[in-house]
Amino acid sequence: MAATTLATAEGKRPSARLRRLEDERWLALVLLTPTAVLLGLFIAYPFVEGVLLSLSSARVGDPGQFVGLKNFYKIWNDSIFHTTVWNTFWYTGVTTVFKLALGLWLALLLNRHFRGKAIIRAFILLPFIIPTVLSTFAWKWMFDPTFSVINWTLFQLGLITTRINWLGDPDLAMTSIIVINIWRGVPFFAITLLAGLQTISPELHEAAAIDGARPWARFWHVTWPLLMPVTLVVVLFSVIQTFADFQLVYVMTGGGPANATHLFATYAYQLGIGTGLLSEGAAISLAMFPFLFIIVVAQLLYIRRVETR
Structure with missing residues (x-):
């Protein structure tokens, strides 16, 4: 009887594969493999x-040949690239500050x-929910020099006497696309x-009020101290998204007029796809990666310092 029970128990033992999954290291490897494959295919x-x-x-149409850092040297001496770098930092900095201030006020x-x-609350989310291209086309009509509702309103109020060519x-x-980005990002x-x-x-507020x-x-x-960790994470995501913004600027100005509103993404698209210079x-x-990497690392270190206080 005992021998029969022992044999039955041995027959119900999990297989070697299942026993291996009981090890947390193997289980973690199995669970992370699909994610690693997707990240490798679509990012790495x-x-x-x-x-x-x-x-x-x-x-x-031309695979080209190895030229080393020649392309980076060329764009470093490109005046439009210098304007692009300044525009990207100005665009990201101004919009982030205003989105944080207005978003906190609304919150x-x-x-x-x-x-x-x-x-x-649901109504406030509309600017963030509406597709970027669709809402940007509406703003483009609002800033149109001929049919602009903004110009019409300012004219009716007696603030202007001639049409303003916003774009x-x-x-x-640049001011126009900053305003649109703020409008779209505040709900987030x-x-x-x-x-x-x-x-x-x-x-906590009641105790502070009692203390006068x-x-x-x-x-x-x-x-503010208790909200700081959440605020830093939100700012981090906003900086990443704004720094690499493309749709809004491309639809509104296409980088114009005279390449004055180019960001990294739009200028790279114009050179790589518009003119066919894929390597440049x-x-x-x-070139955007080092700047963004430094900003993200600095913010992450600051977030870690705040959380450990």
């Missing part, structure tokens, strides 16, 4: 191909209790910061 492989392309003289308002709060002037064109900041605000216990702290003091010494376009795309 294109990145390596881009590096190889930037080190060659490839054009459309503080939406964190209060009032009638119709759910509807207003034909370099400074006004507002909803994310609102989620962070709702994790802060009201008892005014609203601004309660915000600065209670709300790849070099401009890779």
Whole structure:
């Protein structure tokens, strides 16, 4: 009887493959393999191909040959590339500051209790939900010098006497795309910061109020420190997305007028696809990587320092 029971137990033992999966190291390897394959196919492989392309003289229909850092030296002496670098940093910095300020203001308002709060929250998300190209075409019509509703409104208010060519002037064109990016990005900041605000216990504000702290003091010494980790993560994602922005600028100005509103992505597209200089376009795309890498690493280190306090 005992021998029969032992034989049955041995027959029900898991196979060697299943026993191996009980080891956390093997289980982690199995679970991470599909993700690693996808990242390798859609991120690592294109990145390596881009590096190889930037080190060659490839054009459309011509595989080219190895030229080393010649393409990087060429774009370094390109005045349009210098303008592109300045535009990208200015565009990213200004929009991030305004999106953070307006998003935080909206989050503080939406964190209060009032009638119709759910509807207003859903309405605020519309700029972020609408496809970028669709909303940008609407803005392009609003900034059109002939049919601009903005010009019509300013004319009716007596603020202008002639039409303003918003997208034909370099400074006004950059200001226009900055305004559109802020309009589109504020909902992302507002909803994310609102989620962070709702994790802060009201008892902390009540205790601070009992101690005599005014609203601004309660915000600065209670709300803001607790909201800082969420804020830094939101800013990090916003910087990455804004730094590599393409659709908005391409639809609004195409990098114009006179290449005055180019960002890294739009200038790389114009050279690589528009003129067929694939290697130079790849070099401009890779030139964005060191700047973005330094910014992201600096922000991650700062986030880690804040979280360890």
